[in-house]
Amino acid sequence: MASIAELIDSRQYTIDRNGKEAGTRVFRVLEAQNEVGAKDEFRRLTDFDKFPGASAGCFLDSVNVEGKNGNTVFIVTANYSSFGGFLGPQQPEEAFNPFFGWGYKKVTVTLPLIYAQDVTTNSGEVSVTKTVWAAKSFSVSENRLIRSLKVRYQTDNSNTLDVIAEQDRKLHMIRGKQYLFTGADVQQDLKDPRVFLITYNWEQDNGTKVLTSPKVRGFVGGMGLGTTLDEKPEKIKGVGYICGAVYGQVLDLVYNAATPVMMRMPYFQIDLVAQATEDGAPKPVPIRLYDEDDDGWQQLPGMIPL
Secondary structure, three states: EEEEEEOHHEEEEEEEEOOOEEEEEEEEEEEOOHHHHHHHHHHHHOOOOOOOOOOOOEEEEEEEEEOOOOOOEEEEEEEEEEOOOOOOOOOOOOOOOOEEEEEEEEEEEEEEEEEEEEEEEEEEEEEEEEEEEEEEEEEEEEEEEEEEEEEEEEEHHHHHHHHHHHHHOEEEEEEOEEEEEEEEEEEEEEOOEEEEEEEEEEOOOOOEEOOOOOOOOEEOOOOOOOOOOOOOOOOOOOOOEEEEEEEOOOOOOEEEEOOOEEEEEOOEEEEEEEOOOOOOOEEEEEEOOEEEEEEHHHOOOOOOOO
16 A cells, blocks of 8 residues: 655745745655556645645646656655646636526325225124225326526535535525525546536426326325315225325315326325224325525535526
8 A cells, every 4th residue: 555755844935025935845645556656645634735834725737757766656746726826828718607507307106095895704603794995006107407507616615515514405596486406516626736626416396197087096195184065085996095184275175187186295205094993994194305495505615596
């Protein structure tokens, strides 16, 4: 395994009357495979990109690697400055313009489906058959809109990127629409370690609609406490009920005709709760999956007005 040590006596530092700083550090690398391996070992140092003790703006400009003793030892010379004094001739940096992207993602949403079935129990010589409620999963395929934004972010403290993880799986309100923030892809610029190229991603969920029919009906649970006006599924063998729940709907409703019915609100999932009576159909209830932080996207590093 390669090892690296700084030759402290070779360290040099200057500052002129205008406050411009420059410095040089020299390192010895043993057991590196080649010049590139020696440079990689240097870049693993926690302080490779700044000159120790200098101002916050005295950064690494260039690195020179020289092999010695048949390339058994490598001497790494690192040059630093606050004004790019050790940088070679460079092309003007191209302006970076943030850009948007979009696409689609196929997902499968699972809704409960309840149906009536006969269950026979035996007690001695007596058999008793009852019609009871059973449940299974009903799958719906959906296309989700995926939006992305690529930005350029410069910082001397990579800890400022931690807010990305804090916002992960939060619901953001952007241009009047709610999106689920699904994280980011972060890449460090190879030429300037202070620069990060970040691609942010959001997913839009529009809820789930299902086309009901006389044989596959819809049962949408309301948010009320139960009234005589509530509609309940009937125990009819050969008929199933896809279950959903929608906020703002007070009554339990059953849909028998062929019609598209909203079964699941965006960013929720549906589960079933058993009823107190033996014959009562399980009640569909909505479960909220994510926290809301409407303006959380504005905290993301490098974010632009949207």
